[in-house]
Amino acid sequence: MIPIPLRVDDLPAVPGAACAGRQPLWDDHIHGEPDDQREARHHRARAICSRCPALENCRSAAAVLDRFATGIWAGELHDPHARRKSADHTRAAS
Numbered sequence: 001m002i003p004i005p006l007r008v009d010d011l012p013a014v015p016g017a018a019c020a021g022r023q024p025l026w027d028d029h030i031h032g033e034p035d036d037q038r039e040a041r042h043h044r045a046r047a048i049c050s051r052c053p054a055l056e057n058c059r060s061a062a063a064v065l066d067r068f069a070t071g072i073w074a075g076e077l078h079d080p081h082a083r084r085k086s087a088d089h090t091r092a093a094s
């Protein structure tokens, strides 16, 4: 089975989510987006997460989803591209 990465707004079970309807601010990557703009976007998302009433529920959901979570969840970046690169690097080194 191929894992399907989930964005936080794919989950209806995070009531009060401050990010609801405000994607793609929390997306991990946007095609063609320069790195500095991506960093600034994630900084804005993290600031909103820090005041979100659903923060603890979101953190718990991200922990359960583990590698299926993608984008910013509870102020933390879940980046499948970085995980893939890391896995490739580990395989190449062994």
Ligand code: SF4
Binding pocket: 008, 014, 016, 017, 018, 019, 020, 026, 048, 049, 050, 052, 053, 054, 055, 058, 059, 072, 073, 074, 075
């Ligand atoms: S903590 Fe952040 S990612 Fe999680 S529901 Fe709130 S705004 Fe969305």
